[in-house]
Amino acid sequence: MKMMVNLKRLFPLCLVLILSVFIVSACQLDTEGTSEVALTGLSPNEINNEAFQDLFPLHYASYQKNLEMSDTKFGGSVLASKFEHNREPYAPILFNGYGFAKEYNEDRGHIYAVEDNISIARINDKSIASCFTCKSSAVPSMIDQFGDEFWTKNFRNEIIPLAEEMGHSPIGCSDCHDPETMELQVTRPMFATAMLEKGEDISNPTLNEMRTYVCAQCHVEYYFEPENKAVTFPWSEGYQPEEMFEYYETIAMESGFSKDWIHNVSGAPMLKSQHPEYETWAEGTHGKAEVSCSDCHMPYTREDDRKKITSHYWTSPLKTIEQSCRTCHADQTEDELKDKVESIQDMNKDALDKAGDILLTSHYYVNKMITSGVPEDKIKQAQDLVRMGQWFWDMVSAENSTGFHNPQGSMDSLKTSVEASNEAIILATEELVKFDVNIDELKEEIEKVKKAVYDEPDNFKKNEHATNDYFPPQKN
Ligand code: HEC
Ligand code: HEC
Ligand code: HEC
Ligand code: HEC
Structure with missing residues (x-):
C-alpha cells in the first residue's frame, strides 16, 4: 500500500474558478483541463x-x-x-x-x-x-x-x-x-x-x-x-x-x-x-x-x-x-535573531547537561542496588524511574534544534527527567543505607567512571569504561 498525498498545485487557476461557484470542485481534479501542471x-x-x-x-x-x-x-x-x-x-x-x-x-x-x-x-x-x-x-x-x-x-x-x-x-x-x-x-x-x-x-x-x-x-x-x-x-x-x-x-x-x-x-x-x-x-x-x-x-x-x-x-x-526568518521578523536584525536563538540554545544545552548528569548518576545508584542485594521490587521501581528519566531527557537530546523548535516544551521535558532521576536516586539511597553501602564511596566511584569515559581518546572505546569491577555490567 503506497500512500500518495498529491497536492493540487493549481492555486492561480483555483482563484479564477472559485469565482464561478459551480466549478469549484474542478480544483480537486487532477491534471484534467489544466495547463498549470x-x-x-x-x-x-x-x-x-x-x-x-x-x-x-x-x-x-x-x-x-x-x-x-x-x-x-x-x-x-x-x-x-x-x-x-x-x-x-x-x-x-x-x-x-x-x-x-x-x-x-x-x-x-x-x-x-x-x-x-x-x-x-x-x-x-x-x-x-x-x-x-x-x-x-x-x-x-x-x-x-x-x-x-x-x-x-x-x-x-x-x-x-x-x-x-x-x-x-x-x-x-x-x-x-x-x-x-x-x-x-x-x-x-x-x-x-x-x-x-x-x-x-x-x-x-x-x-x-x-x-x-x-x-x-x-x-x-x-x-x-x-x-x-x-x-x-x-x-x-x-x-x-x-x-x-x-x-x-x-x-x-x-x-x-x-x-x-x-x-x-x-x-x-x-x-x-x-x-x-x-x-x-x-x-x-x-x-x-x-x-x-x-x-x-x-x-x-x-x-x-x-x-x-x-x-x-x-x-x-x-x-x-x-x-x-526576517520574512516574518523584519522588526529584528539578523544579529538580534541569532542572539535570541543562541540564548534559547545555551539555556537548553545547560539544562540538558545537568539533567544528563543526574540521570547517569541514577543508573549507577541502581547498579549498586543490584550488587548490594536490595529486594527485587525496589530495584524494579528504581529501574522504571530511570527509564522514565532517560525518555524525557532523550526527547531533547535526540531532537536536533537544541531546544529552538519548542523552547518551553524542551525545558519542561528536562524538568520531568530530573524529577524522575532524582526520585530513583532517593529511592536507591533509602535502600542502600539499609545495606550499609558507603554513599560517599559510591559517589567517588561514579566520578571515576565519568572521568575514564571522558578521558578515553578513542570514541569507540569510551563505552567500555562505563562498567568496571565496582559497577559490573548488567546485560546478560
Ligand atoms: C525533502 C523534500 C524534498 C526533496 C527531497 C526535494 N524537494 Fe523540491 N520542493 C520541496 C518543497 C517543500 C518545495 C516547495 C513547494 C511549494 O511550496 O510549492 C519544493 C519545490 C520544488 C520545485 C518547485 C519550484 C520552487 O522552487 O518552489 C521544483 C521544480 C523542485 N522542488 C525540484 C526538486 C528536485 C529536482 C529535487 C531533487 C534534486 C527535489 N525538488 C527534491 C521539497 C523537496
Ligand atoms: C512564517 C513566519 C515566521 C518565520 C519564517 C519565522 N517566524 Fe519566528 N515567529 C513567528 C510567529 C507567528 C511567532 C509567534 C508570535 C510572536 O511572538 O511574534 C514567532 C515567534 C518567534 C520567537 C519567540 C520565541 C518562541 O519560540 O516562542 C522567536 C525567538 C522566533 N520566532 C525566531 C525565529 C527565527 C530565528 C526564525 C528563522 C529561523 C523565525 N522565527 C522564522 C513567525 C515566523
Ligand atoms: C526520506 C527521509 C527524509 C526526509 C523526507 C527529510 N529528511 Fe531531513 N534528514 C534525513 C536524514 C536521514 C538526515 C541525516 C543525514 C545524515 O546525517 O547523514 C537528515 C538531515 C536533515 C538536516 C540536517 C542537515 C545538517 O546540516 O545537519 C536538516 C536541516 C533536515 N534534514 C531538514 C529536513 C527538512 C526541512 C525536510 C522537509 C522539507 C526534510 N529534512 C525531509 C531524512 C529525511
Ligand atoms: C521558525 C523556524 C523553524 C521551523 C519552522 C523549523 N525549524 Fe528546524 N531549526 C530551526 C533552527 C533555528 C534550528 C537550529 C539550527 C542550529 O542550531 O544551527 C533548527 C534545527 C533543525 C535541525 C538540525 C539542523 C542542524 O544544523 O543540525 C533539523 C534536522 C530541523 N531543524 C528540522 C526541522 C523540521 C523537520 C521542521 C518541521 C517539522 C523544522 N525543523 C521546523 C528553525 C526552524
Whole structure:
C-alpha cells in the first residue's frame, strides 16, 4: 500500500474558478483541463536524482549544496561524533549496552544519508531494512513490492545491493515530489497510518501542510513494531513527550514492545528516542502558528543571478537568517535573531547537561542496588524511574534544534527527567543505607567512571569504561 498525498498545485487557476461557484470542485481534479501542471515526461517510478537534473538544473544545483559542511554554534553539517567533549561526552554511559554507545554522530546533509547509514558501527550483518526507511529513494517502491516482508529483509545482503541496482538516491526528488508532475507527495506509508490513528485527516492537505508533511515522514520519533518490525510512529495519544511515553507504557507494551534495550549499568528496560523534530515543532510556538519546516529550512533564495527558487539546501537556518526568518521578523536584525536563538540554545544545552548528569548518576545508584542485594521490587521501581528519566531527557537530546523548535516544551521535558532521576536516586539511597553501602564511596566511584569515559581518546572505546569491577555490567 503506497500512500500518495498529491497536492493540487493549481492555486492561480483555483482563484479564477472559485469565482464561478459551480466549478469549484474542478480544483480537486487532477491534471484534467489544466495547463498549470506541466508534465515532466519522467516515469512515475523515477527515483534517481540525476534524471531530474536537466529539467531542473537550479534545483539540482541547490540540492548538491547539501554536500557542503559548515557548523553553527550547536548545529550544522560537519561530520562529528556526539561523544566530543563539547557535545554529549557521557552518551557512552547513558546508552551503554546499545549501539548508540558505540557510535553516535550529529546529523548532516541529506546527500550523506545513505553513506552515513551504511558506515555507522550500529549496523551489522544482522541489521534489517527498517533502518533504511528514511535514507533512500528506493524505499517507497520496495515497500510497494515486498509489503510487510520489507522491514525484516537483510540490510547489507539484500537491501543495499537491490537499492544500488535500482539506481536510488539518498533522500531524492521522488521522496517528496511526484516525478511526473512535481507535486509534493508523502511517500512513507507509516506517516499516513500514524496520522489516521491520531485522528487527523490528511486526505486533502493544504500546500502549507505539505511543506511540513514531506519532512514529517522522516524527522520523527519511531519504533519497530514487534510483529514484523515495521517502522511505527507512537502518536495516537499526542505529540508531547508525556503522551508518547504513555503510548509506550500502554499501547506499545500491550502489542509486545516493551523496550529498545536493557541498560548495561542499571539493567533498566530502556526506550531510545529518535530525532523528534516534527513532534517538538508541532507543540512549539512556530508549529502552533503554522510556520512550516520549509519556511525556515527551505527559504526562497536566488540560485543564480536571475532566478529565485525554493532552496533545496536543508541545513541550519542560522546560515540564512535574512531569507529564513526576517520574512516574518523584519522588526529584528539578523544579529538580534541569532542572539535570541543562541540564548534559547545555551539555556537548553545547560539544562540538558545537568539533567544528563543526574540521570547517569541514577543508573549507577541502581547498579549498586543490584550488587548490594536490595529486594527485587525496589530495584524494579528504581529501574522504571530511570527509564522514565532517560525518555524525557532523550526527547531533547535526540531532537536536533537544541531546544529552538519548542523552547518551553524542551525545558519542561528536562524538568520531568530530573524529577524522575532524582526520585530513583532517593529511592536507591533509602535502600542502600539499609545495606550499609558507603554513599560517599559510591559517589567517588561514579566520578571515576565519568572521568575514564571522558578521558578515553578513542570514541569507540569510551563505552567500555562505563562498567568496571565496582559497577559490573548488567546485560546478560
Ligand atoms: C521558525 C523556524 C523553524 C521551523 C519552522 C523549523 N525549524 Fe528546524 N531549526 C530551526 C533552527 C533555528 C534550528 C537550529 C539550527 C542550529 O542550531 O544551527 C533548527 C534545527 C533543525 C535541525 C538540525 C539542523 C542542524 O544544523 O543540525 C533539523 C534536522 C530541523 N531543524 C528540522 C526541522 C523540521 C523537520 C521542521 C518541521 C517539522 C523544522 N525543523 C521546523 C528553525 C526552524
Ligand atoms: C525533502 C523534500 C524534498 C526533496 C527531497 C526535494 N524537494 Fe523540491 N520542493 C520541496 C518543497 C517543500 C518545495 C516547495 C513547494 C511549494 O511550496 O510549492 C519544493 C519545490 C520544488 C520545485 C518547485 C519550484 C520552487 O522552487 O518552489 C521544483 C521544480 C523542485 N522542488 C525540484 C526538486 C528536485 C529536482 C529535487 C531533487 C534534486 C527535489 N525538488 C527534491 C521539497 C523537496
Ligand atoms: C526520506 C527521509 C527524509 C526526509 C523526507 C527529510 N529528511 Fe531531513 N534528514 C534525513 C536524514 C536521514 C538526515 C541525516 C543525514 C545524515 O546525517 O547523514 C537528515 C538531515 C536533515 C538536516 C540536517 C542537515 C545538517 O546540516 O545537519 C536538516 C536541516 C533536515 N534534514 C531538514 C529536513 C527538512 C526541512 C525536510 C522537509 C522539507 C526534510 N529534512 C525531509 C531524512 C529525511
Ligand atoms: C512564517 C513566519 C515566521 C518565520 C519564517 C519565522 N517566524 Fe519566528 N515567529 C513567528 C510567529 C507567528 C511567532 C509567534 C508570535 C510572536 O511572538 O511574534 C514567532 C515567534 C518567534 C520567537 C519567540 C520565541 C518562541 O519560540 O516562542 C522567536 C525567538 C522566533 N520566532 C525566531 C525565529 C527565527 C530565528 C526564525 C528563522 C529561523 C523565525 N522565527 C522564522 C513567525 C515566523
